[in-house]
Amino acid sequence: MRRVGLYWFGNDLRVRDNANLQQAGAVVDQLLCVYCLDPQWLSPNQYGLARLSPQRWRFLKEALQDLDKNLQQAGQRLLVCYDAPVTAIGALVAKHGVSVVYRSRHCGFQERQQWLALQQHIPGLRFIESDTHTLFNLKDLPFAQLPPTFTQFKELVEHLPVDHPLPAADALPPCPEPKSDWLLNFPVYLPASYALDPDLPFHGGxxxxxxxxxxxxxxxxxxxxxxxxxxxxxxxxxxxxxxxxxxxxxxxxxxxxxxxxxxxxxxxxxxxxxxxxxxxxxxxxxxxxxxxGKRLFAFRGITQRKPLTCFYAERFQKWCQGNTPFPLVNACMKQLNATGFMSNRGRQIAASCLVNELELDWRFGAAYFEQQLLDYDVASNWGNWQYLAGVGADPRGKRHFDLAKQSRLYDPHGKFIRSWQAEIQNLPLDSVDAADWPVDPAQTKSVLPA
The missing domain is CATH 1.25.40.80 (Serine Threonine Protein Phosphatase 5, Tetratricopeptide repeat)
Known part of the structure; x- marks a missing residue:
């Protein structure tokens, strides 16, 4: 009797050093390689923001196209499903008699909930996860509970051996449907096919x-x-x-x-x-x-400290657009919006401004970075924002960067600011107050760094 497996791609869009994919290929007779584009990604999140910017869509599409191309070299194709994972995978399991589902272990709370929901939806199925997104395997970690600080974590793991990467599989079992039915067509909410732009520094895949x-x-x-x-x-x-x-x-x-x-x-x-x-x-x-888990997204983070904030919609929009009274922050945000990327130093500067100078809810900043960053990773993004906002793992509490000092240190001649046309002249922080009442410009104190 033929054994049909399903490999659910997520945060592992590659064929090289993918032990889970190789394991699947070694034990099944036929294999479905699946990626789910959840329509929920089209809906605004709780912060009123899109989940993926056009730049992020482009990078993801290129990554999926490249994955399909590399799978073809091993005799496979990528099936992209435009449905919620539980619905899409459940239908494929029923249609093809799938007996085992593989995926890379995911740290995202929503992704883990989907994995659990799929197991509850199809109780007789075998589910196999492996650690392909991390340096270390879960079973090899020398602790049961994560140490409370990075320094303690580093001291425990920095000398652990790391598995050597595997080459790509030469061949994978065939898919159980004719390949002609598996054209990699994308729905209208993804950009149409186009030639790679050589001027763009980042291409997916x-x-x-x-x-x-x-x-x-x-x-x-x-x-x-x-x-x-x-x-x-x-x-x-x-x-x-x-x-x-x-x-x-x-x-x-x-x-x-x-x-x-x-x-x-x-x-x-x-x-x-x-x-x-x-x-x-x-x-x-x-x-x-x-x-x-879900505390990664909580206002108080992993602490019991409630940040002191008052949400000004105008301040948040100015921060997103790079239109604040702080030129260095503006340059960083304009860079992010244009390229989908920002340096690590720039991220700290922009985040500190939102939390401290603008006194806004850190989660809105994290959600905007989620929308814009090509390198958005749920753990790194939300964990770093918690760290800076003082509700995460940093024992020093909230971090406040002196924006004038940051400008002197990292853009002493204003070259970076000028390159993104981010200069401003005595721009007030608010034109309305928190209740949308107009602010008298004559009484507005400039917040430009001295």
Whole structure:
């Protein structure tokens, strides 16, 4: 009797170093490779924001197209379902007699709820998860409860061995439907097909991600990473791996292996160690999201402290558009809106402004970053926002960046601000108050940094 398996792609849109996909291919006779585009993504979230910007849609579409191309080389195709995962996968299981479902373990609360709901919906089915989105496997972690701080986490895990990345499978079992029925057509809410724009720095997919990985470690910039990482602009000033890591186009274990190879060939130094620390920070937030579940999105975070905020819709819109009284923040936001990317330093500056100068609910900022960032990762995004807002794992509490000092340190000549046309002149913070009453400009105190 033939055994039919289903591989549910999510945060692992690749064929290389995908142990779960290889395991599925080794034990089933036929295999469905499925990705679900949930129509719920079209609806505004609770903050009134779109879940994916056009830039994020473009990157995702390119990643799916590249995945389909790479699956074809192994005798497979990608089936994109335009339905909620439980509905779509439930129908495929019934239609094809699927006996086992595979996926990469996901740290997102909603994604975990979908996984549980699918198990309850089809109780007789076998479900297999594996850790393909993290450096370490769940079973190998040296603790039952996540340590309360990153430093404690790092001390426990930084010397753990990391699995070596696997090559792509040469062949996968065939799909149980004619390939002609599996055309990768996208619905109207995704952009139409187009040629890749060479002027765009980020293109989705495993092929582009591995090209960037190879280029970066051949450039020698890894040996200078610590000195360059806080630059606000510049393609080589950071690795730029994060969009491909977020979608699983790149395996974090592959990044780790290439880093160790670089250290072997060119020597380890403080910068290459900092690169490893960045991977550990990402790792910490993955398990942080697993640990705290829906509290990742709670106003009080994982603490009992209630942030003091008053929501001004006008302030939030000005922050989103890069139209605040703070030129450096404006430049960072204009960069984000135009490219879908912002430096790590820029993210901290923009987030600190929203929480401290604008005194807004940190969750609105996190939701806007979710909409705009090509490298949106539920754990890293919401975990970092909690950290900065003082409701997360940082023992120091809320972090407040001196915007004038940040400008002097990281844009002393105003080049970054001018490049994004973010200069302003005595712009008031509000034209209305919290109750939408007009504010007298004559009585509005400028909040420009001295």
């Amino acid at each position: 495993e092929t582009a991600g591995n090209k960037r990985l190879k280029t970066y470690f051949h450039s020698g910039y890894a040996s200078r990473y610590k000195d360059l990482r806080d630059e606000l602009d510049g393609w080589e000033n950071s690795t730029k791996f994060s969009p491909w890591l977020a979608h699983g186009n790149l395996s974090v274990r592959k990044v780790h292996a290439d880093l160790r190879r670089y250290e072997h060939d060119h020597g380890a130094n403080e910068s290459t160690y900092w690169l490893y620390l960045e991977l550990l920070w990402r790792e910490y937030f993955q398990w942080y999201a697993h640990q705290y």
